[in-house]
Amino acid sequence: MSAARVRRALLPAGILIGVTAALAAADVAPATPWRHLYLVPVVLAGLRFGVAGGLVAALGAVLAFGPFVLREIEGHGPTRAAAEGIVTLLVLAVSGAAVGSLAARAQRQRERYDTLRAVQRTLADLAPLDRTAARLAAVLTQRLRVDVVGLVLDDGRVVTAGRVDPRSVAAYVLAHREPVFVVDAGTESRARRVVVVPLTSADESVGVLAVERLGDFSREERDALVGFGAALGLALDNARLAARQRRFAEELEQKVGEATARLAEMDRLKSGFVALASHELRTPLTALQGFSELLATRPFAPAEVRRLAEIMRGEIERLGRIVSDFLDLARLERGLAPSIRRAVLDPAPLIAAAVDLFRRTRTTHRLELHVDAALPNVDADADALDRVLKNLIGNALKYSPPGSCVRVRARAVDGVVAVDVEDEGPGIPPEERARVFEPYYRMRDTAALGPGTGLGLSVVKSLVEAHGGTVHADAAPGTGTRMTVMLPALP
Amino acid sequence: MYAITDPWLPSTRGLLSGMPMPLLIVLGVLTAGAGALAAAELVPLTPARAVGAGGAQGALLATAVAWARCDRGGPAPALAAAVVLMGAVGAALSPLGVIAYLAAPVWLWSQRDRLPGLGLTRASFSISAAGGALGVVLGAHLLLTASLTLGYGVRVPTPAHLAPWLAYDVGANVLTTEAFFRGALLDRAQRRWSFALTSACVTILCLVRYFLDPLLPRSLEVTAGAVFYLTLLSLGNCWMYWRSGSIVPGIVAGVAFFACYRLLHVVP
Numbered sequence: 118m119s120a121a122r123v124r125r126a127l128l129p130a131g132i133l134i135g136v137t138a139a140l141a142a143a144d145v146a147p148a149t150p151w152r153h154l155y156l157v158p159v160v161l162a163g164l165r166f167g168v169a170g171g172l173v174a175a176l177g178a179v180l181a182f183g184p185f186v187l188r189e190i191e192g193h194g195p196t197r198a199a200a201e202g203i204v205t206l207l208v209l210a211v212s213g214a215a216v217g218s219l220a221a222r223a224q225r226q227r228e229r230y231d232t233l234r235a236v237q238r239t240l241a242d243l244a245p246l247d248r249t250a251a252r253l254a255a256v257l258t259q260r261l262r263v264d265v266v267g268l269v270l271d272d273g274r275v276v277t278a279g280r281v282d283p284r285s286v287a288a289y290v291l292a293h294r295e296p297v298f299v300v301d302a303g304t305e306s307r308a309r310r311v312v313v314v315p316l317t318s319a320d321e322s323v324g325v326l327a328v329e330r331l332g333d334f335s336r337e338e339r340d341a342l343v344g345f346g347a348a349l350g351l352a353l354d355n356a357r358l359a360a361r362q363r364r365f366a367e368e369l370e371q372k373v374g375e376a377t378a379r380l381a382e383m384d385r386l387k388s389g390f391v392a393l394a395s396h397e398l399r400t401p402l403t404a405l406q407g408f409s410e411l412l413a414t415r416p417f418a419p420a421e422v423r424r425l426a427e428i429m430r431g432e433i434e435r436l437g438r439i440v441s442d443f444l445d446l447a448r449l450e451r452g453l454a455p456s457i458r459r460a461v462l463d464p465a466p467l468i469a470a471a472v473d474l475f476r477r478t479r480t481t482h483r484l485e486l487h488v489d490a491a492l493p494n495v496d497a498d499a500d501a502l503d504r505v506l507k508n509l510i511g512n513a514l515k516y517s518p519p520g521s522c523v524r525v526r527a528r529a530v531d532g533v534v535a536v537d538v539e540d541e542g543p544g545i546p547p548e549e550r551a552r553v554f555e556p557y558y559r560m561r562d563t564a565a566l567g568p569g570t571g572l573g574l575s576v577v578k579s580l581v582e583a584h585g586g587t588v589h590a591d592a593a594p595g596t597g598t599r600m601t602v603m604l605p606a607l608p
Numbered sequence: 609m610y611a612i613t614d615p616w617l618p619s620t621r622g623l624l625s626g627m628p629m630p631l632l633i634v635l636g637v638l639t640a641g642a643g644a645l646a647a648a649e650l651v652p653l654t655p656a657r658a659v660g661a662g663g664a665q666g667a668l669l670a671t672a673v674a675w676a677r678c679d680r681g682g683p684a685p686a687l688a689a690a691v692v693l694m695g696a697v698g699a700a701l702s703p704l705g706v707i708a709y710l711a712a713p714v715w716l717w718s719q720r721d722r723l724p725g726l727g728l729t730r731a732s733f734s735i736s737a738a739g740g741a742l743g744v745v746l747g748a749h750l751l752l753t754a755s756l757t758l759g760y761g762v763r764v765p766t767p768a769h770l771a772p773w774l775a776y777d778v779g780a781n782v783l784t785t786e787a788f789f790r791g792a793l794l795d796r797a798q799r800r801w802s803f804a805l806t807s808a809c810v811t812i813l814c815l816v817r818y819f820l821d822p823l824l825p826r827s828l829e830v831t832a833g834a835v836f837y838l839t840l841l842s843l844g845n846c847w848m849y850w851r852s853g854s855i856v857p858g859i860v861a862g863v864a865f866f867a868c869y870r871l872l873h874v875v876p
Contacts, residue, residue, distance in 0.1 A: 176840065180749055183836060188757035191829040267609045284615035301619065301799035302610040306727065306853020308799045311611045327611035332850075333802045 125165050129158035129174055137181040147185045147202025155182055159209055163216030167224065171217025178209045222337065229341055232260040233348055240356040249356065257328070261342075264309075267327040268316075270353075286313045290325045296343050298334065307331045314343045316350030323350045323357075386557035390571060397439055401432035441504070442572040445579060446556055454583045455576070457498035461607060464534055465492045467499060468527050471506040481519040484510075487526040493606035495534050501580045502604075505588075508573045509538040509600050517542035517597065533586070533603045539593040550590040554578040577602075623796055628674040628685040632667050635689055639663035643822075655700040657822060662696025663689075664820075665784040669712070672784075672792035673719075676726035683719050691715045695779050699772070706772040709779025716787070727791035727855035735848055739857030740864050742844045746837050747868025754872055758829055761873035773870040774863070782862035789814045789842070790849040790858050798850065807846035814842045841865055 136154045145151060155178040163171030186202030193199070239253050254266040269287050281288055286297050296314040303309030309331055316324040326346050334342075408425050411417075417425065445455050465488050472486045495502075506525075513523045521541035528535050545553060545560065552558050556575040581588045586604040593599040639660045646656030666689030674685040691712045698708025720728035731739075754760040763769065777783075789810050797806040818824060818838055819831075845858035 179836075180745075180840075183749075184753040184757045187753055187829060187833060187836075190832055191758040194828065265609050267612045269612060280613060282613055282615055285612055286610075286616045287612045289616060299611070299616070299618075300801075302614075304725070306725075306795065307850055309610070313611050327609065329610060333804075335802070 122166075126162070126170075129162040129165070130177075132161070133158040133174065133177050133181060140182075140185065145185070146198050147182075147189045147205070148198040152182060152185075152202070152205050155205070155209055156212055159213045160216050163213055163218075164220045166217070167221035168214060168217035171213035171215075171220075172210075173213075175210045175213025178213075179206050182206060182209070225338070225341070228260065229345065232257070232345070235260060236349060237352055240352050250353075257326075261328060263328040263330040265327075265329045268324060269327070270324040286311060287325050287327050289313075290315055290327075291322065294322045296339070296346070298339055302329065303331075305331055310334045312339055312342050314346035316346050316353060318347075318350045318354035321354075323354045383557070386571070390557045394439070394443075398436065401436045404432045405429055405436075438504075442576050445576045446572050449556070449575070449579050455501065455579050457501045457580070457583050459496050459498050459584070461494050461496055462499055462502075463492070464495050464497070464502065464527060464536070464604070467502055468506060468525060468536065471503060471510060472525050474507070475510050475514060479514050482514050482517065483520075483522040485522060485524045487524070489528045491529075492527055492534060493529055493608075495584075495604045496607055497584050497604060498580075501584070505577050505580050505602060506536070506538075508577050509536075509602070512573060513538050513540035513542070513598070513600070516540065521597075529606060530603075532606055534606045536602045536604075537599055538601075539597060539599045541593070541595065541597040544592055544596050545590055545598050547592075553590060554588070619799070623800060626675050628670055631670055631674075631686050631689060635663045635667040635670070639667075655697075658696040658700035659693070660822070662693040662780070665696075665780045666690070666692035668784040668788035668817075669716075672726060672787040673723060675792045675796065676723040682722040688712075688716070692780055692784060695775075699776065703772070706775040709775040712779045713783055716783070725791075725795060726787060727795065727849060727853060729854045729856075731848075731852040731854035731856045735852045735854075735857045736860050739845075739848055739859075739861035742841070742848075743861035743864025743866075744868070746841055746844075746861075747865045750833065750837055750865075751868055751871060754833070763871045763873060765867075765871055770867065770870060774867060777863050777866045778859070782859050782866060785814065785817065786845065786849075786855040786858040786862060789817070790845055791855045794846055794849055803846075803850055807843055807850075810846055811839055811842040815839065837865070 133155070136151075136158070140149070140151060143149075143151075159171060159174045159178055162174030166173075182202070183206060186199055186206060189196060189199040189202060235256050236253060239256050240249060250268050250270075254268055257266040258264070267287065269281055269291060281291075286299060290297055290313045294315045294317070296312065299311035299313075301308040302311045309329055310333060311327065311329050312334055313325055313327040315322050316326055326342070326349060328342065408429050412422065412425060448455055468488060469486060472484055476484045510523065510525060517523060517540035523541075524537070524539045526537045526539075528537075549560055553560065554574050554577075557571045558575075559571040578588050581602055581604070584604055586602060588600065588602045590598055590600050642651070642656040642660040642663065645651045646653050646660075669692050670685035670689040673683060673688040676682065677685075695706075695709035695712055698705035716723075717728060720726075751762055755762045793813070794806055794810045797809060800806075801809075815835060815838055818834060824830070824834060841861060845861055848857040848861070849855060
């Protein structure tokens, strides 16, 4: 017992001793009106210490006043005075219990409000629900003066203790939404009482609250727990909604941030693309303008005229390719597939023709071709396939050093025709392999290696996918890059 | 946590299930027979009283043992009754025979591992001391009240007078009362009802047990005093058992109180 409690007990004890000494000194009969003074320490102790205090004080008063009554009985038998004395003893005992009980009830009511406030403070925390619930259980264990507190949410998730047994009291309450009181759940000397109440919010069950205590749960406490379950359910539901809202806001903020970053990147790429495209368009136009002026103003030998015309034709083809890429990209951005005219065709001659073209025009590199015998036919647009092959071979030549080898291989694999284009260039870092197929995207430090719009591979991807195929980049053996196009083979 | 992790299996055992009925009938017949024979003056009063009290107290201990061993195995209830009866018979046969009363607590303590739930466990010193204090306070109050206000004489305590009573209280009177009313009945009843209701019921039954005891003098003031003191003693013992799970503090309180009570001249 703490010193403060001892000090608070001194006054009732002193009054009790004083009254007894005074009555003994006056040698009074048990019916004396002064006997009612015993009510003072009893009521005082009940108010200060609750039921236990009231009962102890009543016991003291009964022990002190009892001899007066017993002497009357022994001396005069069951007289009216003795009866009054006995009634006084009973009144003292009942008063101690009743006053103590009322004081304890008022105290408990105040504690319940304090508990609700503590619960609301805990639930107002921004921590994740699991952690909040664990803290809530700790708060409730302390505030409700119980041994264990368990919280189970409506999805059967236990947030404070163990796993829910489907035959447990908690599972029953979760299913039936009615409180259960188990009078004994243990083998200890004191009965282990268990109260499980549903946590409700707007007539919906959001979980259960289970409390266990070695000792009694009065009916009043059990009723209070049921009410508390409703309040806690509402608070828990609000906390859950608030947490969900917070999570949603955070996700939204993150998504908006990502979208903004993506738009900024697109904007940057498009700005770069406009500059690049202007440059790419300007180069062949400048050549065409120069050569056409030469042809218009100067006389040339027929062979020279043919050579200049060939150069002009090449530049016009280049312009045509760039414009085709723009058109395809415009369709792509509108969510449309490139326009293709499919027909059954043998890919081998197409591949050989593309390689042959580059062999003739690009003598700085070695070009090797391996085509499996009996390559199956594909259902494809010949022009589209030609653009794909020329794009890939052109890129391989552009981004690999002069004198290196570019290998083109066509093979049949598991119902598809796979075309690999391998170079011996610097290769593509793994983290950029997927991005090179994005429109406008150009790897850093590639501008110096040759002209380009950043559209070629995105157009390749859209064309291949329009055929039901795939294209991907990976590392070639040694250094370099391998681009693989896979098209469904016809049976 | 039981409410969440354990299957809910409501107890189907009745409050009085597991009573050793055949044994209780035999002991009842023995007690009643001893009383009848003594009343008819066919046997001397002292051995008849000893056998009657032994039979009744043996029935209390046998029932306590039967309830404690329920579903778990353990010593036979008849053995418990026999040990108590043996003490009673020993005391009746010879003045030194009262030592036989001590067989019951020794035997019971030796069986404590086989009788879980009967409260045969060591209690903490503080609660045992509280038990002793309760018995001494009630006993001292009784002596003061009886001597100063009611005029009863108080004996000077001598080993020759006190020792046999002490053996009787330790080995039969208090032991069987605490084992049955606290270790068995209170333990079972508090698993159904609140502690307040349970201790009130147990206290009433405990008073009935003492009023049936032929050794209690039949006078108004003694009856009133018995109600007064035994009620407080029983309630105190209920609380101590509830707090500690042991009948030892109750036995300490009971022995201390009855030791004081034996000093009154009202007791033979």
